[in-house]
Amino acid sequence: MPTEEKKEFIYEAALSLIDESDDLSKIKVMDIAQKANIGKGTVYEYFNSKEQLIAEAITYMLKRWINHLEESFADERSFKENYTLMLESVLSLLEKKHRTILGFISMSESGSHLYKSINTLMQESFEELQKSNLRFYEKIVDKSVEEGVVKEKPPLFDWYFAISSSILCVIIHEKHFEGDVGYSHKQIIEKAYNTYVKLLS
Amino acid sequence: MPTEEKKEFIYEAALSLIDESDDLSKIKVMDIAQKANIGKGTVYEYFNSKEQLIAEAITYMLKRWINHLEESFADERSFKENYTLMLESVLSLLEKKHRTILGFISMSESGSHLYKSINTLMQESFEELQKSNLRFYEKIVDKSVEEGVVKEKPPLFDWYFAISSSILCVIIHEKHFEGDVGYSHKQIIEKAYNTYVKLLS
Amino acid sequence: MPTEEKKEFIYEAALSLIDESDDLSKIKVMDIAQKANIGKGTVYEYFNSKEQLIAEAITYMLKRWINHLEESFADERSFKENYTLMLESVLSLLEKKHRTILGFISMSESGSHLYKSINTLMQESFEELQKSNLRFYEKIVDKSVEEGVVKEKPPLFDWYFAISSSILCVIIHEKHFEGDVGYSHKQIIEKAYNTYVKLLS
Amino acid sequence: MPTEEKKEFIYEAALSLIDESDDLSKIKVMDIAQKANIGKGTVYEYFNSKEQLIAEAITYMLKRWINHLEESFADERSFKENYTLMLESVLSLLEKKHRTILGFISMSESGSHLYKSINTLMQESFEELQKSNLRFYEKIVDKSVEEGVVKEKPPLFDWYFAISSSILCVIIHEKHFEGDVGYSHKQIIEKAYNTYVKLLS
DNA sequence: AATGAATGAGGATTCATTCAT
DNA sequence: AATGAATGAATCCTCATTCAT
Incomplete structure (x- = not known):
């Protein structure tokens, strides 16, 4: 999967959690990884930090x-x-x-x-x-x-x-x-x- | 200081932090205690949890x-x-x-x-x-x-x-x-x- | 126990580990805490970081x-x-x-x-x-x-x-x-x- | 490139990093690979572990x-x-x-x-x-x-x-x-x- | 043989909460 | 009633290592 596509895939996972979880600060990186069916570490291959990921996901x-x-x-x-x-x-x-x-x-x-x-x-x-x-x-x-x-x-x-x-x-x-x-x-x-x-x- | 008055005093401290801090989840109990010039432990004499304190402060x-x-x-x-x-x-x-x-x-x-x-x-x-x-x-x-x-x-x-x-x-x-x-x-x-x-x- | 005394107490724990462990970078904060019979978090009441603790211990x-x-x-x-x-x-x-x-x-x-x-x-x-x-x-x-x-x-x-x-x-x-x-x-x-x-x- | 020559090539990369970095435990496998212009995985074709690589490089x-x-x-x-x-x-x-x-x-x-x-x-x-x-x-x-x-x-x-x-x-x-x-x-x-x-x- | 994407164990650090004084 | 030292659960992030291509 090309990088951009993968990022969007992770965005979707994050967004579905954002919609579910009702409190941005309560979202765990691990939850996002699980939702996206990838390893926790993989998230950090694509984003520098949890907050950046969330910011990008919302922008997306x-x-x-x-x-x-x-x-x-x-x-x-x-x-x-x-x-x-x-x-x-x-x-x-x-x-x-x-x-x-x-x-x-x-x-x-x-x-x-x-x-x-x-x-x-x-x-x-x-x-x-x-x-x-x-x-x-x-x-x-x-x-x-x-x-x-x-x-x-x-x-x-x-x-x-x-x-x-x-x-x-x-x-x-x-x-x-x-x-x-x-x-x-x-x-x-x-x-x-x-x-x-x-x-x- | 009667209990209710003290609570209001703590509300004020919390509220001023809420206005300053721009991110509710980043507010620490210790900050509120410091702002109110009381000990961290004292907060728990008046409130069951940080979240309750904040909820009450906003309600107030x-x-x-x-x-x-x-x-x-x-x-x-x-x-x-x-x-x-x-x-x-x-x-x-x-x-x-x-x-x-x-x-x-x-x-x-x-x-x-x-x-x-x-x-x-x-x-x-x-x-x-x-x-x-x-x-x-x-x-x-x-x-x-x-x-x-x-x-x-x-x-x-x-x-x-x-x-x-x-x-x-x-x-x-x-x-x-x-x-x-x-x-x-x-x-x-x-x-x-x-x-x-x-x-x- | 006064602060300085407690710090020295933690130094001793760190030093005994330094002597045992033979590789500074392998020493865990938890090990030091355990050796000193205190909680992991307590270490951070006295020191800003693991490295600072070790540096201070060696200086001591x-x-x-x-x-x-x-x-x-x-x-x-x-x-x-x-x-x-x-x-x-x-x-x-x-x-x-x-x-x-x-x-x-x-x-x-x-x-x-x-x-x-x-x-x-x-x-x-x-x-x-x-x-x-x-x-x-x-x-x-x-x-x-x-x-x-x-x-x-x-x-x-x-x-x-x-x-x-x-x-x-x-x-x-x-x-x-x-x-x-x-x-x-x-x-x-x-x-x-x-x-x-x-x-x- | 014959195996032994390639290993020596990697040694040189590791050694130059050792000299630069001032803290052995801070050297990353990826840094070595980059310095040697090879893939991270390739390192493991020649060495069993990072520590072995470093040990061998120093011996060399x-x-x-x-x-x-x-x-x-x-x-x-x-x-x-x-x-x-x-x-x-x-x-x-x-x-x-x-x-x-x-x-x-x-x-x-x-x-x-x-x-x-x-x-x-x-x-x-x-x-x-x-x-x-x-x-x-x-x-x-x-x-x-x-x-x-x-x-x-x-x-x-x-x-x-x-x-x-x-x-x-x-x-x-x-x-x-x-x-x-x-x-x-x-x-x-x-x-x-x-x-x-x-x-x- | 070479790669680098994916992984997850591991560890530093934070902070709400407790409790002995 | 008031305190703050002590705590450890919780979580972010790193990085050596693996493995499918």
Whole structure:
């Protein structure tokens, strides 16, 4: 197995543990090795330290997710279709229990201080990821302006906040209002979409 | 010093470390003891374990904050005044670098899984706190309905989301848009207030 | 037990292992702890690392030996008596199997590079020890000049070498010529003494 | 490359690392392999273990040195010329920073216990080497008797010690008295030569 | 014969917790 | 009640050695 592929293989093992274990600092190198069916020492052939491995694994995951979002955007689809697709993507992450992604995405808002050692290792790629993220958001915004959903392109802060709010809508619903108190899948997506529209008009 | 007072004294030490240290799992019992000017062993006279101490300290902090919010609410003030005051309170926390509070508040949205061991210990009091929080939010909402800012009392999810979004507005601005790209203090509070109004109309 | 006393207690344990084990790098912290009847962790209450402990232990041993030599020197005894006493001291070390001391003493001649990491840690005190050692040697030399055993005080190098040679005489004999090939205890001391006299005349 | 030649090639790599690294126990098999431009696994095609490799490398080096000494001895040269040549050889080793050789030579005096594991592996060849060494020394001694520099052939211990002392003279000077405090190259060789003569008369 | 990826035994170090004073 | 010395379980990481290619 080529090196890069092997690393990705180890990332997957780490990520599944990250999702299971609910406390990054409790993850053991040995657990990762076992999950990946390799020897403990082998991990160190590919990574300098446990923290580096975890930082890289999270970066890998985030990159993949953003790529997925970017690829799913299609100019020939309407703005609303594209926006809805993005929200669906968030929802599917939440349902798949890939809570970690959202933990780290939300970290970029307020909790990013929680794992400084790992954050420090991620910093460079993290900034790049944030840029990708912004680029993608902007593409969506531009589309919405183009179609006249939003009259005039608002300042950066305003559209960034509008999208974040949209996503928060989906997240809160999924986390706290499932079942009888909540809305249907369709309704919540609609509500999140409207959030964007309302906030920018 | 009576027991309860001593515990609070230790909470303060723990909290200041939590704010400084940027990684909960890196905080040592000895650091807390030193900060509080007591012996390491003394900590165990008051708490069963480090994790319990931290869980209690965070609960203590959150309780205090919510109390502060509740106390600052005054029926004789207008809805907008009250709402603005709450947002100011959030802002002052962000400025005071009490990032941890916000980390934990935002944890209640999406990141709460990150410290399961602590969360488990906090669970009971955390649920209680969430209820207090909701009660306070609802009081605000009711006021807004009473004053006609919002036509009709919307469903729980809708107003909870509207307030969360308002707060998110302040948080994002503080974290990413300070300085020349951002709005003035006054403007951002106004924007956050409008978010509430827009989303519920 | 006061801290210093406890440290010395641990030194003794380490030194007995150093003498037994014949390879510094093979000594485990656990072995030292066991020998001293204390917990592994306790060692780290007194020392920052294994290497520091070993460096300090060796320094302690050398210091003690040099002190012993210095104390055994008495101005009212003749030069020859004093010199012989020093040689006896060397011999008794060799017989007690405290080979390590001699290993380290001889390290100062030619092998000092062998344990750089430990040497680095010892450096400061090692230099001090060498000075003590020189001071003691010089006292002896002065005595020999005073008594006319040596006509005129020779240059530093010459007397340092003469004493080293004397000691080498005893060491070589003890190590390789014991038994029927060798000389009696008395004879070898005499020979070593004569070495000093011959080399400085 | 024939097996024996390849082994010697690996010896050279190991020896250069031994000279560089200052701590035998810190040398890694991988370092040796890299230095020799071969694969780590290849080392194990030629040696059973790292320690064996090191033991053999040192033996190889010592053998070569003794051979060098023996070859440089020429019956047609005077005793003093031959003796001086040997001392020069020691000096050149010291200058070339081949301290390891001297470390191991001095180990044969007092420090040999320091690396028992390696010493054990070397034992057989080491004894053989010591015999070669003795043979060479004796040849020199005989020459000195033959020329009348020494009246009568002294007992083994006496001449062995006299030569060792001579060498110690050069070593101490090189290690501690270089520069302004010390003697010139020529002077120190003369002094070392005189040591031999004095001690045996 | 040569390789280097994989391994896991081994050991240093940390730190929450205990307990004798 | 308060302490901090003592503890050892827990875990990261290293590196000699193996073995399939």
